[in-house]
Amino acid sequence: MVEMRGITVTFPGVVANDNVSIDVYPGEILALLGENGAGKTTLMNVLYGLYRPDRGEIRVRGKPVSIRDPNDAIRLGLGMVHQHFMLIPPFTVAENIVLGTEPVGAGGVLDMARAVRDVKDLSAKYGLAVDPGARVENISVGMQQRVEILKALYRGAEVLILDEPTAVLTPQEVDELAGIMRNLASQGKAIIFITHKLKEVMAISDRVTVLRRGKVVGTVPTRETTPEDLARMMVGRDVVLSVEKGPARTGDVVLRVEDIHVKSARGLPALRGVSFEVRAGEIVGIAGIEGNGQSELVEALTGLRKVSSGRISVGGIDITNRPPRDVITKGVGHIPEDRQRRGLVLNFSIAENLILERYHRPPFARGINLDFRAVRGYARKLISEFDVRTPSENVRVGALSGGNQQKVVVARELSLGPRLLIASQPTRGLDVGAIEFVHRRLVSQRDEGKAILLVSLELDEIMSLSDRILVLYEGRIVGSMKAEEATEQEIGFLMAGGRRGPAADAEMEAQAGMRAGGERDAKVGAGHEGAHGTAHLVAT
Amino acid sequence: MPKSGQGTKGPMERRTLLQREETRELFIPVVAVALALVLGAVLVKLGGKSPVAAYSALVRGAFGGVGNLAETLINVTPLIFTGLAVAFSFRCGLFNIGAEGQLIMGQVASAWVGFALTGLPAFVHMPLALVAGVAAGAAWGAVPGYLKARLGVHEVINTIMMNYIALYLSHYLVIGPLKAPGPLPVTPTIAPAARLWRFLPPTRLHLGVVLAVAAVWLVYYVLFRTTLGYEIRAVGQNPEAARYGGISVRRNIVLAMVISGGLAGAAGAVQVLGLQYKFLDIFSFTGYGFDGIAVALLGRNHPLGVLAAACLFGTLARGAILMQSIARIPKEIIGIVQATIVLFVAADEIIRRFIAPRRKAAPAAAAQAALNGVEGGADHGA
Numbered sequence: 001m002v003e004m005r006g007i008t009v010t011f012p013g014v015v016a017n018d019n020v021s022i023d024v025y026p027g028e029i030l031a032l033l034g035e036n037g038a039g040k041t042t043l044m045n046v047l048y049g050l051y052r053p054d055r056g057e058i059r060v061r062g063k064p065v066s067i068r069d070p071n072d073a074i075r076l077g078l079g080m081v082h083q084h085f086m087l088i089p090p091f092t093v094a095e096n097i098v099l100g101t102e103p104v105g106a107g108g109v110l111d112m113a114r115a116v117r118d119v120k121d122l123s124a125k126y127g128l129a130v131d132p133g134a135r136v137e138n139i140s141v142g143m144q145q146r147v148e149i150l151k152a153l154y155r156g157a158e159v160l161i162l163d164e165p166t167a168v169l170t171p172q173e174v175d176e177l178a179g180i181m182r183n184l185a186s187q188g189k190a191i192i193f194i195t196h197k198l199k200e201v202m203a204i205s206d207r208v209t210v211l212r213r214g215k216v217v218g219t220v221p222t223r224e225t226t227p228e229d230l231a232r233m234m235v236g237r238d239v240v241l242s243v244e245k246g247p248a249r250t251g252d253v254v255l256r257v258e259d260i261h262v263k264s265a266r267g268l269p270a271l272r273g274v275s276f277e278v279r280a281g282e283i284v285g286i287a288g289i290e291g292n293g294q295s296e297l298v299e300a301l302t303g304l305r306k307v308s309s310g311r312i313s314v315g316g317i318d319i320t321n322r323p324p325r326d327v328i329t330k331g332v333g334h335i336p337e338d339r340q341r342r343g344l345v346l347n348f349s350i351a352e353n354l355i356l357e358r359y360h361r362p363p364f365a366r367g368i369n370l371d372f373r374a375v376r377g378y379a380r381k382l383i384s385e386f387d388v389r390t391p392s393e394n395v396r397v398g399a400l401s402g403g404n405q406q407k408v409v410v411a412r413e414l415s416l417g418p419r420l421l422i423a424s425q426p427t428r429g430l431d432v433g434a435i436e437f438v439h440r441r442l443v444s445q446r447d448e449g450k451a452i453l454l455v456s457l458e459l460d461e462i463m464s465l466s467d468r469i470l471v472l473y474e475g476r477i478v479g480s481m482k483a484e485e486a487t488e489q490e491i492g493f494l495m496a497g498g499r500r501g502p503a504a505d506a507e508m509e510a511q512a513g514m515r516a517g518g519e520r521d522a523k524v525g526a527g528h529e530g531a532h533g534t535a536h537l538v539a540t
Numbered sequence: 541m542p543k544s545g546q547g548t549k550g551p552m553e554r555r556t557l558l559q560r561e562e563t564r565e566l567f568i569p570v571v572a573v574a575l576a577l578v579l580g581a582v583l584v585k586l587g588g589k590s591p592v593a594a595y596s597a598l599v600r601g602a603f604g605g606v607g608n609l610a611e612t613l614i615n616v617t618p619l620i621f622t623g624l625a626v627a628f629s630f631r632c633g634l635f636n637i638g639a640e641g642q643l644i645m646g647q648v649a650s651a652w653v654g655f656a657l658t659g660l661p662a663f664v665h666m667p668l669a670l671v672a673g674v675a676a677g678a679a680w681g682a683v684p685g686y687l688k689a690r691l692g693v694h695e696v697i698n699t700i701m702m703n704y705i706a707l708y709l710s711h712y713l714v715i716g717p718l719k720a721p722g723p724l725p726v727t728p729t730i731a732p733a734a735r736l737w738r739f740l741p742p743t744r745l746h747l748g749v750v751l752a753v754a755a756v757w758l759v760y761y762v763l764f765r766t767t768l769g770y771e772i773r774a775v776g777q778n779p780e781a782a783r784y785g786g787i788s789v790r791r792n793i794v795l796a797m798v799i800s801g802g803l804a805g806a807a808g809a810v811q812v813l814g815l816q817y818k819f820l821d822i823f824s825f826t827g828y829g830f831d832g833i834a835v836a837l838l839g840r841n842h843p844l845g846v847l848a849a850a851c852l853f854g855t856l857a858r859g860a861i862l863m864q865s866i867a868r869i870p871k872e873i874i875g876i877v878q879a880t881i882v883l884f885v886a887a888d889e890i891i892r893r894f895i896a897p898r899r900k901a902a903p904a905a906a907a908q909a910a911l912n913g914v915e916g917g918a919d920h921g922a
Contacts, residue, residue, distance in 0.1 A: 304784065325786030336784060345778045352770070356785035359770050368766045 007056035031205035035431035079152025089137035142173035251280035254451035260310030270296035285466030333418030346398030351379035403434030572884035601862020610743030616854030621807030622832025632796035633776035638699025639804035640829025641706030642677035646808025649676030651819035654730025677805015685797025689790035736814035748810030
């Protein structure tokens, strides 16, 4: 279907793609695997006409083609779903899908009825459940992604390129997406999906092409490989996929949360009476589907959000509703869930970012002045200690890869010497090597006797790191267990609200690789704060 | 510029980096100015005049002789202050359109302190009058700053409204309580002890230009060398991260508007204390506050950039008058040139699109960003 031969793309100083060749056949799911910065996205941007290669040839259906811009790509039957969705929030699903190729009725009037009909037909044909009349701003992330896929299909895509499609999805939505992809492939579409998650490669793809530093390391049928082999190809060395840790030696209670109630940004109750403790020397993991109060919990604990009632104390000192700086000085480190939005000032240098919480204290502050020599020296020390890959401490943080950005955040928070570390999705969007790094640091902090609260949407991460696991559902803790006694099924059951019935059955279906259906969305929706209009789903 | 090159090893490293960033930052403004001057030449030619004659008249008008040079610097002085004012607020993520009103309040306050007090020695009276102007501007900036920080009211709306309040309040004051005897809407002349020293007689060049350059250094120092500047820049770049790091976003918003207003007030103060010796109601805005927006934009919100941009705009404005009288070319041509500069700088995509791709020297960091597929060119915003 599509062949790329000897593609070479150079940016000044960097060879992003070096003589890369891939091919994909109709009915096949090809995974493009590699760490951040390996050149996966660059390669797909070449295919989609966003970059011109310096050398190399692209063939579509055997014919050499020249793809100068996305319009050429669309004409050739290529469709791309970007990592960050390109949708217009106040428009409806149908309006978004037909945007740019709207069906026109008599007298040049937009034929919305036909658009809605087309969208319904398309969604029925490929089993992509969407509500054509819902506004995009009101639907779940999973449904937004289906809208993006439908948008590409509406334009006649035979080859679908999905850039990190699972990065924004909950585990259930990932399963659902896998079903959709398999269904599309079974109807003859060719699918290329970019990822750095081994588990997804193994679960979804037919073949894998692994890229490392701009070069193809190899292409293998998924069935004939193992996650360990793939990790080695991707990173270039052996990688420890499981977390090694000894038994916890727990000490005194560090964090005590007593019956807190917190409202979300929209003024709705997000936490409804949460109480728990975290002791020194243990990792407590909070499991849950996104939107069940995790963000509000972390914000309340770090002084970024007011609690309407209840009490929070660290080391016996009350920090309830104290401003962030007070919380920091009481010994609370915080790796935020969104490093780019909250954790870093992207236009500041690495050195400036590393002092974000302590710029006002000696040795960095001297009277009103900042001692930049001290700041840079400190930065150089942390850069080598935490292995941040950068030419210098003066580099803008925004220019670093995601993994290195996260290392800057982790370095800053750990160097505060906190007695409580709150890590919120600390490995989101990171590649294998960086995940390994973060996990090792968390475990070593635990072993040094720090109390660690880990919030993650990745159940694997919670299970492998935590000593105790709490399950958060609709703002309440619905389960608490020792990690070694917990099973994935049990936690998944509690995460989904603990109700046996169609929802749980749907979960089973997803794991069995069945097609996506409306019930599963209802379940995901139920886990969400808003339960966005899932009642109006078009049935498959 | 005193003390820009510290000798030790650390700052040297920083400077080489700064230099590299600055060369990149310089690219767009320099190209914009060049293109605008070419466009001006084309317009002159279309009007049947010689561009060479026009620009040489302009250069002579701005720099020909000590007198012209002094007048040019007098033109540049208030633009430096208002440019710094706008740039400072920009650094905190705020768009202060109110430099004009803050400048008017600075004029009124300085004039009032200048004429109302008598018998003070110059070393007390002059600084006092200056401080009064700065304080009045700062107060005028504090109001929209407070409204923004406390209630989230957008500063653009409030600063514009504060401009009109300042304008009409000044009308009232010079026809009412502060009016000098006589028919004109003007305050009494300020005491000699309140005046800024004119150090190059017979020209009118006064101490204000020195104060303006000192303000450039001061703003640079505050922004890039102090903890306050760190906070203000952090809030401007990413308020969410600043709050996370324990920085009070509200406090810094108010503070940035106070300092910005103070700088604009200083522009008004030096005009009154160095040049006019009174507040004269001109029945409209002076324009310095609005030109300050263009100066800050062209100067990329960097104090040194502001200094350069203010010099350019002040020179063009001064030279244009001579160009009109010597070469008989309408000075509005220069208005078009200035507008074109602003257009090109504001819409820098135009230049990036047509000129930048042919440049070879994009730094490796940018390529790295492109590699990671994050915000290829989008990170230039904000």
